[in-house]
Amino acid sequence: MTVPESPIPTSRYERGLNRLREIDGDAGEAVIASLADIAPDFARYVIEFPFGDIYSRPGLDLKSREIAVVAALTALGNAAPQLKVHIGAALNVGCTREEIVEVIMQMAVYAGFPAALNGLFAARDVFASRDAEPRDTV
Template sequence: MPLNTSPTPTRYQQGLARLREIDGEAGERVIDSLADIAPDFARYLIEFPFGDIYSRPGLDLRSREIAVVAALTAMGNAAPQLKVHLQAALNVGVTRPEIVEIIMQMAVYAGFPAALNGLAAAREVFAEGDAAG
């Protein structure tokens, strides 16, 4: 049996590829926004969530983004991150009606204010998508 000599991607390389696959330009803007104040934190964001967690087997990207949208909605205070992940959810095949249902479901567990904040974020992301064509 031949030895596998293809290089194994580093956590950073794997994470950056996964970030681009999920978030596209929005994810890269988040990373770029940290370059002048916390470049190490930007590296951690690529390596751990995207290089380690998002790259694990067991859940597809669509399922992972459904979980993230639910979690960020339930937090109720993470609108910028929720907007990035709402776009990511759309990027990996979650539909707008599904997103609305996910957010509405959070009213049961996180309360109406958190769900209302989530719906407001979704409205903005959907409107930006409509404006972009």
């Protein structure tokens, strides 16, 4: 998915793609690429609306937005792949592991223990994956 880079995004798509890259990095682009053969229009919608419009609004910083998304996806209880992407995104935008775990635990009160347990297992997987990544030794 090659889009010419411009210093000032001029469209919802460009703004969304830049925000997606900032938040989710490779994981976000992998989700978009996975839709190319079945629903390329849906991939465009994901870039334009959530990332081009909502995530680009000035009312919340990215850390607050990702805390909200982790909480919502945990509460849904049926969105483990998306939750894992957003736990990674939360780490990318400055959330600590402890903050993520606390947000997920808080959801036990509102969404139940099964949803919180599933969220904690998703977090454990993401943290383990991050720990297994090679580190730069410069």
